[in-house]
Amino acid sequence: MHTFRRFSSQLCVRYPRRLVKSPLGVNRCMSSTEKPSDLLIHSSKIPKGILGQPTCHTHPHLIPNGQLTCGITQQEYKERRDSLLSKLLEESEHIHKSHILVIPAACKQFMSDKIPYVFRQNSDFFYLTGCLEPSAILVMVKLALDASYKTILFVHEKDSHAELWEGPRTGCSLAASLFGADEARPVENFNNYIHRIVSSTKPSVVWYQNESPANPEIHESVRSALRTGHVSLEEPQKYLHQMRxxxxxxxxxxxxxxxxxxxxxxxxxxxxxxxxxxxxxxxxxxxxxxxxxxxxxxxxxxxxxxxxxxxxxxxxxxxxxxxxxxxxxxxxxxxxxxxxxxxxxxxxxxxxxxxxxxxxxxxxxxxxxxxxxxxxxxxxxxxxxxxxxxxxxxxxxxxxxxxxxxxxxxxxxxxxxxxxxxxxxxxxxxxxxxxxxxxxxxxxxxxxxxxxxxxxxxxxxxxxxxxxxxxxxxxxxxxxxxxxxxxxxxxxxxxxxxxxxxxxxxxxxx
Known part of the structure; x- marks a missing residue:
């Protein structure tokens, strides 16, 4: 029989991971094995500073030290990318091709002129990156002759005027280290990049959600890059969803x-x-x-x-x-x-x-x-x-x-x-x-x-x-x-x- 012991909204979870109340009444993640002293250990992977989303340094009441998002580390996000690419490479018809994966973040939606809805990140993009910034783009490139792949994250660059209105951005200088990518570039450079990488890696397969694209603003850039010939288009979502x-x-x-x-x-x-x-x-x-x-x-x-x-x-x-x-x-x-x-x-x-x-x-x-x-x-x-x-x-x-x-x-x-x-x-x-x-x-x-x-x-x-x-x-x-x-x-x-x-x-x- 369940016993309803309290009606307070300040709750503590009775599971191995529990919600811990801060002095301000805000709850955060903390594992069952975590000790208070563990919170003081410096994390070399998560950069410090005011970035485009909460971090363990700016929001310790929400995110434990060393985690990228509450409960999940950079390493887990990287392992997800590794696993996805391994699944894509198993497709026999593409075994000798280069692979280019494009997963966009969601873009802002507006309820009326200049009044945005609460932003909700594209689930597939978040699952692979932990990034909460709008209009970012994840690109993974595996050349046919290379044993490894490269991760490029396109994000909005720092802009004092935009940040005055919309809040801080991570920017290219810190995005790669924050999200564990190989490099970060401005979103404005995506169009030139996708055309160049597609045209220089033939034959190749581009993995991109062509139906109901997450960010319509980049859709034509991807579509036009595919028209260069010797490039095939495949949907990555079924593999992602099998993982998710x-x-x-x-x-x-x-x-x-x-x-x-x-x-x-x-x-x-x-x-x-x-x-x-x-x-x-x-x-x-x-x-x-x-x-x-x-x-x-x-x-x-x-x-x-x-x-x-x-x-x-x-x-x-x-x-x-x-x-x-x-x-x-x-x-x-x-x-x-x-x-x-x-x-x-x-x-x-x-x-x-x-x-x-x-x-x-x-x-x-x-x-x-x-x-x-x-x-x-x-x-x-x-x-x-x-x-x-x-x-x-x-x-x-x-x-x-x-x-x-x-x-x-x-x-x-x-x-x-x-x-x-x-x-x-x-x-x-x-x-x-x-x-x-x-x-x-x-x-x-x-x-x-x-x-x-x-x-x-x-x-x-x-x-x-x-x-x-x-x-x-x-x-x-x-x-x-x-x-x-x-x-x-x-x-x-x-x-x-x-x-x-x-x-x-x-x-x-x-």
């Missing part, structure tokens, strides 16, 4: 933190839920709690849906008042150093499940528990897990008399699918729907983190079910790490049993 879908130990620790923060934010939202509160207020509690506990921001716009609004799966208006008889469905997540949690819970606004709401909720919970057991027993592909969900939902709904008993198995599965039309699982990591080029038909394996999220959505006008069950949406979603043994539920701190939910809903004042 299996998490390193450092990534697992970051995911544990994001999941714990997200879990406690949902617990606090439950505790603050009372009749008459607005969905918007619950959404604000989720964000406040997450950010005060170390998340940069929400992983996605949350769903906070009371009553029948929960039957709209992507309801994000969050602008209604919650009534005593409503069930409240919340789907939210926290992002910490670009790693995401994704949690769904459903609870009664009044703090007490009605008879029929409890039947539906415990039905969904039983299905979810069985699906997690199946991940342990058989390691099925996620598509097979979805098939199991439809069968289990149909069987339980039939047993409760919500679906008719005189229908065959195929019709039963079809009716269950109609009541839960979304997939039951997706990969989770740097993106909420992580590594999308890894198909959900491959068996899960150790190091993957997946969601398990069965649901039931019964619209008010659905005459195929008894009226007492209509107008309610229920989803229970947890984030699960596949291990060599039992799966580890990373969001286990978020209460989900009926008694635990009823014990905390409405117990905290806003």
């Amino acid at each position: 879908v299996v998490k390193s130990p450092a990534e697992v620790e970051l995911m544990k933190e994001a999941c714990y923060i997200g879990s406690q934010s949902v617990n606090l939202a439950m505790a603050c839920t009372k009749p008459g509160i607005s969905e918007h207020a619950v959404s604000a509690i989720l964000e406040y709690s997450s950010r005060m506990s170390g998340a940069e921001h929400a992983a996605f716009p949350p769903v906070v849906a009371g009553g029948a609004r929960a039957t709209h799966i992507h309801y994000v208006a969050n602008n209604q008042i919650l009534n005593p008889e409503d069930m409240l469905l919340v789907d939210s997540g926290s992002q910490r150093w670009l790693y995401n949690s994704d949690i769904s819970r459903t609870w009664p606004v009044s703090g007490k499940f009605s008879k029929h709401h409890r039947i539906l909720y415990e039905l969904v919970l039983a299905v979810q528990k069985r699906l997690i057991e199946l991940l342990s027993e058989h390691r099925p592909p996620l598509d097979h897990l979805f098939d199991h969900m439809c069968r289990l939902l149909g069987m339980h709904l039939q047993q409760e008399g919500i679906l008719p008993r005189n229908i065959d198995n195929n019709e039963l599965i079809g009716k269950a699918y109609r009541l839960c039309p979304h997939h039951v699982s997706h990969y989770l990591g740097l993106d909420v729907h992580d590594a999308p080029l890894v198909r959900r038909r491959v068996p899960v394996r150790t190091g993957m983190i997946v969601t398990v999220e069965p649901g039931i959505y019964i619209r008010p006008d659905d005459e195929s079910v008894p009226p007492e069950f209509r107008g309610v949406g229920i989803r229970i979603e947890d984030d699960v790490l596949i291990t060599d043994g039992e799966p580890l539920i990373l969001t286990d701190a978020c209460v989900r049993e009926v008694d635990d939910i009823e014990a905390i809903v409405g117990k905290q004042s806003i």
